[in-house]
Amino acid sequence: MSSADERRFEVLRAIVADYVRDNEPVASKAIVERHNLGVSSATVRNDMAALEEEGYITQPHTSAGRIPTDKGYRLFVDRLSEVKPLSVAERRAIRSFLAGAIDLDDVMRRSVRLLAQLTRQVAVIQYPTLTTSTVRHVEVVGITPARLMLVLITDTGRVDQRMVDLGDVVTEESVARLRTMLNTALTGRRLADAAAKVAELPESAPTELRDHVIKISTVLVESLVEHPEERLVLGGTANLTRNATDFPNSLRQVLEALEEQVVVLKLLAAAGDSRTITVRIGEENEAEEMRSTSVVSIGYGRLGGGHLGGLGVVGPTRMDYPTNIAAVRAVANYVGEILSQ
Structure with a gap:
């Protein structure tokens, strides 16, 4: 990748970070002020123009800043070199909370509640496949x-x-x-x-x-x-209402889709094994009702050549991918450990 391409990716990374945090279109001036890219505002504007032409960002309003597109989020996720690890205290809390479960049903309920709290998204876990x-x-x-x-x-x-x-x-x-x-x-x-x-x-x-x-x-x-009817547990559905502006004219259909077991099972069916995180962004989701969302999922546990089930989070495409990926992976690891015991 050329130095110009690398710099444009850094601009895209800055736009994603600021937009996820503030939910406001990002202008070139803000990027120069907030991020130490070592280039002028004019250079950032040129890079933004190139990113927009290639479909990675878009301008929602005239004279406004830019926001990432699904394609932009995909490039950002694919090039995540570092996923913010959970702290030792967070990992200890996860292990302690899940280890207190008394049976499988309790493990499932605790897992979705914990994952929804960690990510502030909708959490879903699939019962071990019978x-x-x-x-x-x-x-x-x-x-x-x-x-x-x-x-x-x-x-x-x-x-x-x-x-x-x-x-x-x-x-x-x-x-x-x-x-x-x-x-x-x-x-x-x-x-x-x-x-x-x-x-x-x-x-x-x-x-x-x-x-x-x-x-x-x-x-x-x-x-x-x-x-x-026993194969799924959902938690934190109310978290979607905190981000209602991320679902213009589609929040209701997203909520209705989440009530359909078959839709959510298809989302988790895309989950890889217990070592691989799968991220589906916007239009990549098969169900039309879910195309304003992103799904971060992974398999948990190991059994023969496969995994016991899947778990993950569903939220707007404007989500904190590094943090959510780390939380999903950590909870899956601990659920797999507990069930193996």
Whole structure:
């Protein structure tokens, strides 16, 4: 890259920084005064003219300063050489806050609340994808002589409880036999495979337990199939209203789109693995309703060749990308660590 191109990028960087901070078009005089670029105001004006001609910045009003375009934000993000790291205190607070979670649901809720607070954007996290989960253990607990509680635990930390009314008294010995039968058949299997195995259990069950196994299998299948309504948690939606001016005529449709699970799942589907941040800016978003937003996302956790799920933030294209990228990456790391334990 030539020295002139490098200088123009520094001008673009200054415009992005000032516009994100002040939400006002940036003039050449302000750039010279606020940023130590070592060039004259005339040179900055020429660079701004070149950047505008190439589509990186635009002039929203006559005689106004310039603001970045989606293309300008993209160049800025692609050339981020440094992402502002979170402080030691911030990292310690994240670890402490998430480590206090009591179960998977609590991890999900705490994660979005924390991420929304750190970034002041809308935070979203996807539950660990059940298709990649395996059965860690099935516990069978006698609640009454004729009623059992089934507890399904997966390797991703999901805990699902179901009650089974047997309609007949069952002994402690039979409960132990049922527990052994279920764990022998299901432990270590992926949930989809486990669901198919559960359906076969009545055929191989001892005659005296067959009726119990049929009732247990019918209930247990519900825990082994994907529940789309449980796959996402959102937090900080009200943060969008703080930046209503960033969504001229589109805030309502953005909010409505966020209510659609399928739209948000598609946003997270673009997330890379747990080592790679993905940033989609404005028109790069597939959903038309989301084209006034930017999405910063990443996968969390590792399982085989993939990741457990995705998390990220949604906000205006005028966002603090370095800070948001650092926060998303840090929270994802800690969520992955906690679930692996």
